Amino acid sequence: MTQKIKVHQTNYFYTIAAYYGTHVQTIIILSIIILLQTHAQSPFLHTDVFPLTNEDYMRRCAPVVMCNPNSKYRSFNGSCNNLRVPTWGASNTPFLRLLNAEYSDGIYKFRQQSNGSQLPGAREINTQLFLNNQWYDFDELNVLLMQWGQFIAHDITLLRPDLSVADCCGVQNISKTPTQCQNVINIPKNDPIYLNYNRSCMSFNRAVTSANFSCPLMPATFMVEVSQYIDGSQIYGSSDTIAAGLRSFISGRLRSDILKNNQNTRVEEFCPQVNRTTLQCDSSTNSRVCFQAGDIRINQNLGNALLHNLFLRFHNHLASKLLYLNQFWSDEMLYQETRKIIGAVIQHITYDHYLPIILGETYAEYYGLFTPQTMYNERINPSTSLEFAASSFRILHNQIPAQLNFIDKMYKLAFQVNLTDWMDRPDLLPMGKNIDWLTRGLVETPGREYQPSYNQLISNFLFRFNLPDITGQDLLSTDIQRGRDVGLPVYNEVRTICGIPRANSFDDLLDLIPFKAVQILKTLYATVRDIDLHVGALLEVPEEGSMVGPTTRCILSDSFFRYKYGDRFFYDVQGQPGSFTQEQLKTIKQINLAHVICATTNLFTLPLDIFKSLHDFSSIKWNCDEHFKIDLEAWREFK
Numbered sequence: 326m327t328q329k330i331k332v333h334q335t336n337y338f339y340t341i342a343a344y345y346g347t348h349v350q351t352i353i354i355l356s357i358i359i360l361l362q363t364h365a366q367s368p369f370l371h372t373d374v375f376p377l378t379n380e381d382y383m384r385r386c387a388p389v390v391m392c393n394p395n396s397k398y399r400s401f402n403g404s405c406n407n408l409r410v411p412t413w414g415a416s417n418t419p420f421l422r423l424l425n426a427e428y429s430d431g432i433y434k435f436r437q438q439s440n441g442s443q444l445p446g447a448r449e450i451n452t453q454l455f456l457n458n459q460w461y462d463f464d465e466l467n468v469l470l471m472q473w474g475q476f477i478a479h480d481i482t483l484l485r486p487d488l489s490v491a492d493c494c495g496v497q498n499i500s501k502t503p504t505q506c507q508n509v510i511n512i513p514k515n516d517p518i519y520l521n522y523n524r525s526c527m528s529f530n531r532a533v534t535s536a537n538f539s540c541p542l543m544p545a546t547f548m549v550e551v552s553q554y555i556d557g558s559q560i561y562g563s564s565d566t567i568a569a570g571l572r573s574f575i576s577g578r579l580r581s582d583i584l585k586n587n588q589n590t591r592v593e594e595f596c597p598q599v600n601r602t603t604l605q606c607d608s609s610t611n612s613r614v615c616f617q618a619g620d621i622r623i624n625q626n627l628g629n630a631l632l633h634n635l636f637l638r639f640h641n642h643l644a645s646k647l648l649y650l651n652q653f654w655s656d657e658m659l660y661q662e663t664r665k666i667i668g669a670v671i672q673h674i675t676y677d678h679y680l681p682i683i684l685g686e687t688y689a690e691y692y693g694l695f696t697p698q699t700m701y702n703e704r705i706n707p708s709t710s711l712e713f714a715a716s717s718f719r720i721l722h723n724q725i726p727a728q729l730n731f732i733d734k735m736y737k738l739a740f741q742v743n744l745t746d747w748m749d750r751p752d753l754l755p756m757g758k759n760i761d762w763l764t765r766g767l768v769e770t771p772g773r774e775y776q777p778s779y780n781q782l783i784s785n786f787l788f789r790f791n792l793p794d795i796t797g798q799d800l801l802s803t804d805i806q807r808g809r810d811v812g813l814p815v816y817n818e819v820r821t822i823c824g825i826p827r828a829n830s831f832d833d834l835l836d837l838i839p840f841k842a843v844q845i846l847k848t849l850y851a852t853v854r855d856i857d858l859h860v861g862a863l864l865e866v867p868e869e870g871s872m873v874g875p876t877t878r879c880i881l882s883d884s885f886f887r888y889k890y891g892d893r894f895f896y897d898v899q900g901q902p903g904s905f906t907q908e909q910l911k912t913i914k915q916i917n918l919a920h921v922i923c924a925t926t927n928l929f930t931l932p933l934d935i936f937k938s939l940h941d942f943s944s945i946k947w948n949c950d951e952h953f954k955i956d957l958e959a960w961r962e963f964k
């Protein structure tokens with residue numbers, strides 16, 4: 326029987342045909358007409374209205390989705406989490422814009438300054454404002470904190486550059502430059518680094534748009550290519566096919582490679598490996614290792630690949646514990662229950678341990694990011710915003726260290742590598758005791774203190790192996806250029822939706838930005854309105870107790886608020902199919918990243934405050950066996 330029902334008397338209207346079987350309710354969304362004029366908003370934004378163009382994709386191209394509202398588990402692509410708008414937060418749906426797109430043609434061309442001139446070059450901005458602002462002070466917080474940030478960034482966002490032309494600089498002088506190569510980054514003649522290499526161009530590929538998904542829209546609309554919920558999609562994949570390819574289909578386990586050392590005395594488990602050319606691995610060197618996981622960026626740097634390997638081991642560790650407790654559970658049940666626990670652990674670490682450090686404890690608690698229980702609200706849109714992905718969360722690129730330390734079990738530095746020397750080639754990880762040594766290195770090495778710059782190496786020599794010359798790229802220029810590529814609103818506009826007064830002159834910026842930087846901004850930009858979001862935000866002095874300035878804090882908090890309250894499967898939401906029992910929740914809330922490390926490496930002692938490095942007084946060591954054990958008794962089905 327097909328029956329038309331109207332869901333909720335609000336500004337959302339759906340035509341839904343619901344098929345009721347005896348046990349399973351399947352809802353087929355036939356068409357969606359959404360008027361998103363009012364929103365249950367996060368408390369961080371001083372506006373109630375998102376740009377109307379956010380609805381265009383939903384109106385014209387949203388796929389037909391079938392949902393089973395009784396499902397205990399998340400879908401892989403994130404669809405059907407929100408039963409009113411089943412595509413909210415799903416992979417391959419558009420980024421949300423908090424403010425209207427800023428393009429000079431209103432559609433796709435880079436914006437210009439208020440007086441009609443070109444914007445200052447991204448690299449020029451970096452050399453004038455940031456490159457020489459390097460402090461060598463270190464934080465009491467460790468490098469693991471930075472690495473956790475990237476790990477979750479890859480859980481919630483992927484804006485893919487169009488790499489169909491590998492080197493955009495090489496096609497600049499041909500008669501018709503391909504669209505994706507039309508905005509390469511110009512290198513000024515007097516560039517302090519590239520001057521020596523006679524380079525005038527840095528490659529930049531514009532991001533793919535909804536047109537690449539057979540849905541051309543105006544203004545340019547950008548697609549998130551991963552599930553936008555914090556659900557471990559970087560581990561499991563954001564589609565059924567990818568997820569299936571990563572499973573062993575035996576006892577709930579993920580596929581893995583078991584590697585032995587020469588004497589067969591050490592056996593270690595790693596992510597499965599693939600042919601280098603099939604993933605984003607550096608193919609220009611004779612290196613061999615290329616890991617596979619749910620996210621294509623797994624091999625991007627050693628720290629990220631390390632966390633992926635630890636979480637693969639953690640999954641298989643928990644799956645075997647669950648099997649021990651419930652010998653009759655099927656592979657499917659073991660896999661899904663383990664995946665559910667891993668997703669919960671990632672959310673718990675992010676909200677209870679990571680965000681209070683980044684945003685400030687009092688602030689996170691006051692605004693509901695750190696609560697005893699989450700009340701799900703189906704009117705909150707959990708989609709990743711462009712402002713967040715293309716700028717605000719990237720502000721934490723300033724935490725990336727230039728070097729990674731490998732520390733042995735006597736706490737001695739075994740060796741050190743430049744992070745940029747090992748991009749897209751994780752060859753070091755399976756060698757010797759490097760998993761343990763790098764893990765210890767991330768825990769024991771103090772992080773880069775907050776400062777308005779990225780480290781010298783990622784500011785000049787990123788990804789140099791894949792390029793025709795030895796210099797490479799600049800991550801900060803790329804971030805500024807990416808903001809222009811996706812038409813981000815300017816800094817001043819974002820201030821206003823964050824409740825910070827609009828600056829009417831450069832000097833009005835002195836409320837948040839130091840005097841010297843404001844003087845340089847005056848020489849670069851025509852008016853205060855022209856300043857890029859990323860530039861203004863990175864210059865802001867951090868708020869007391871937090872690691873970012875007020876504008877960044879506002880956009881980060883808005884996003885994490887929506888990832889929490891807009892997620893029907895958020896780990897501590899009650900009353901949903903598959904909600905954890907109180908006993909299970911108690912176990913999850915006791916787990917921190919130290920438990921994960923203890924279960925997956927040969928480290929025996931760790932700080933209780935896992936994001937703090939040793940030199941901090943509170944960071945005395947605690948034994949894995951006594952303090953970081955996981956008891957899954959609450960998952961035993963028959964006591």
Ligand code: HEM
Pocket residue numbers: 471472473474475478482483484485486625626628629713714715718719721722724725783800803804807
């Ligand atoms: C460990 C070293 C890291 C490296 C080498 C790195 C490098 C990169 C690169 C190359 C991009 C793509 C740039 C573009 O073409 O637009 C990117 C994007 C991004 N990064 Fe990082 N990153 C690192 C760590 C981090 C950290 C610590 C965070 C946040 C805490 C972060 C957040 C992001 C975000 C949100 C994006 C946008 C992702 C997307 O939507 O596609 N990254 N990063």
Ligand SMILES: [Ca+2]
Pocket residue numbers: 480481551552553554555556557558559
């Ligand atoms: Ca996800």
